[in-house]
Amino acid sequence: MRSASSSVISSDVRQQLKRCWAACLTPLYKHTILVLSVIFCSGTLLTLGYLSHATTTLVQSAALQGITLHAESLMELRNLYTSEVVDRVNGHNIEVTHDYLQKPGAIPLPATFSMELGRRISLRGSGMVVRLYSNYPFPWRKDGGAHDDFEQQALAALQARPQQPYYRFEDFQGRASLRYATADVMHAECISCHNARPDSPKHDWKVGDVRGVLEIIRPLDSVVAQSRTDLRDVFILFGVLLVLGLGALALVVTRLRRVSVELEDQVTQRTIQLAAANQELEAFSYSVSHDLRAPLRSIDGFSRALLDDYSVQLDEVGKDYLQRVRAATQRMGQLIDDMLKLSRVTRSEMNFETVNLSVLAQTVADELQQAQPERRVEFVCMPGMTVRGDAHLLKIALENLLGNAWKFTSKREDARIKMGVTHQVGASVYFIRDNGAGFDMAYVGKLFSAFQRLHAMAEFSGTGIGLATVQRIIHRHGGRVWAEGELGKGATFYFTLP
Structure with missing residues (x-):
């Protein structure tokens, strides 16, 4: 159940x-072109939205990879300068100082060297800015501390996780930029210098302490502008393809509708012909039902009359023949009935x-x-x-x-x-x-x-x-x-x- x-x-x-x-x-079916146009336009907008997002992601990823390599190069160059230049001149009466320009024969401190290198890179027209800042700047560095929210958060984040760079995509001085900061970690060769200098803001540095932050600011507006130009070209291409596709689709749909109308006309004609054929079939059914049944009834009736009225004159063979005639006429009548039933089943409305x-x-x-x-x-x-x-x-x-x-x-x-x-x-x-x-x-x-x-x-x-x-x-x-x-x-x- x-x-x-x-x-x-x-x-x-x-x-x-x-x-x-x-x-x-x-x-x-009723508004094929309109519905498909909406579908195609929606698909195009979704595709362009995805391309825009993918382009932005690609630009940011490429910028992040480039600036990471740049920061690593600056840090490695500073370490190389410290180990191969500063350490070698110690004991040779060559002063290593921040104001080396005012002292003949002096060379810059590693931090000063890094800042000067960053300044010269910025002057090449790339718009890139390199900054060094710290919670413990030297007294002679007037801008050695954090200037804005990003720098404060970078100092805090790198103090907690020195090995993990801190970066953010944001507007800097009205330009879309990537700000990337890495920790300036104290090495063994830096400890003796920083702890021994009288003007050092701190004298208990240890290996691994975060001395400050190296930040690189890379403008992205030119790259973004180029990507937007490329995206606009893609949008125009998509628009042209969409118009061509919809135009071709309109031609196809128009042709299909014309063919549909022609088929409907043919169906109408076939329906008329079928109706005429059904009328002929009805006439045939009537003929079968009445015209053929009449002689069958006559044959069956006269056969029965012979059996009833003349049975004495008929021998067994004659009676058997008449019984066969009656059986055949009755079977023929049953066949006619079944044919009519089959015909009605095929033609009847459902x-x-x-x-x-x-x-x-x-x-x-x-x-x-x-x-x-x-x-x-x-x-x-x-x-x-x-x-x-x-x-x-x-x-x-x-x-x-x-x-x-x-x-x-x-x-x-x-x-x-x-x-x-x-x-x-x-x-x-x-x-x-x-x-x-x-x-x-x-x-x-x-x-x-x-x-x-x-x-x-x-x-x-x-x-x-x-x-x-x-x-x-x-x-x-x-x-x-x-x-x-x-x-x-x-x-x-x-x-x-x-």
Whole structure:
């Protein structure tokens, strides 16, 4: 019961999803160019936004790599100057001082050397600024301390983590810039000098202490301007491609709409032709129903009259001939009826509604039992099998399928017929299974063809129209039908309904 309820819910959900999907596609069909233009424009804007972000990231990454290399070069050059110049001139009466320009023969301190090198780099027109500052500047350095918020935060951050550079992208003096600061760490060769100088602001320096900060300020406005120019060119290129693409799309859509109109005209013409053909078919059906039935009734009636009125004059051979004539006319009448039913199934209008297959199947089974009350057949039907379809046509399909199962189990004392549903790859597959005569799977391809029979008339009656009718009904619902069986062991008929 729970499985059947789940099947009903699943069917309803699928129908709702189909309706929602159709509602979503309707605006696209009506305003294809507008919708696709919005999609393309949105995609272009997103792409340009991503390119802008990626360009900014690339510029910042390249600037950071360059300034890191620059800072490392300055620090290495200062260390080289200290070890290879300052240390070598000690003891040779050469003064190392900050005011070396005023003292002939003197050379600059390592810090003074670094500041002078930075000043000369700045004068080359790159806009780059190199600064050295500290919490403990020498008295003769009037601007040796922190000047702004960045420098204060850099001093604090590098005191806590000397090995990790501190940097920030910000506007400096009205220009987009990268400010990069590294710790000026005291080495062994620096300790004796700094602790021994009388004018040193601190005399207890140790190896590893942060003496100050080396900051490099690199303007990025020229690089940013160039990247924006490149991005503008990309934007123009995208715009041109977008216009060309939309123009081509408009041509394609216009052509498709023209073809659609032509196809609609053809469909209209075919519909008119089909209506005319249906009228002819109606006339033919009327002719079959009335004009052919009349001679058949006459043949059957006169044959019966001969048997009733002249039976004394007829020998057994004559009576047998007349019985055969009557049987043939009755079979012909049944064939005509089945042909008309098949024709009506194909042409009738469909009225889709919610149909309870379980109730329909039980109704058909009850009718079969009432027609042959002497038979004992075990009929099992899963409850709650609900679908969307034409109730009248689906009942005809069940009448044929269950009627076949009823007929082909007629020679079994333990006849069993079962109707249920299984689920395969998200689809509901309905089945009718019996333990009757079955059939040879080698001939399964002929099973649903009109007037095809796999059993002799003497064994089981029928015209071979029933399964062809079932197939047309299921196909009209957008489903499919197939069968499996084995001689003497029964058969199972499967069908799907969207």
